[in-house]
Amino acid sequence: MKPPRTIRHEFVEAVPREREEGVLYISIPFSTAVHSCFCGCGLKVVTPIRPTEWQLAFDGEAVTLWPSVGNWDYPCTSHYWIRGDRVFWAGPMSRAEIEAGRARDRAARDTHYGGPPHMPPPAAEPQSKRKKGFWSWLTGRG
């Protein structure tokens, strides 16, 4: 497995036509992130930021995108996670896993439009920890 690679993120108004390799371009006005496939093949990868597509987290320094980016329609079929401005290689996926992933995406969409929004837990800091901090602050008790 390849070691994680560091990338850069850039908040842009509109995604530039000429993309730099190793840069994740994020357009808030268009709710979209675009990058050249981080495997190095350079193919354009578009990840719409939507409740049913990808979610983006920005901690002030680095960005995290989830779920993973799976370029199974590209010759490279690369699959990776973008977490804290770093790319973690998820390894090749079998055809069955790809189909399972697609089914899961569809299910997420169905859930979103039919029921409660699908939102994976944040990458950093577990929810319970934050709640406790807030409670301590509220009550003045440690």
Ligand SMILES: [Zn+2]
């Ligand atoms: Zn690629």
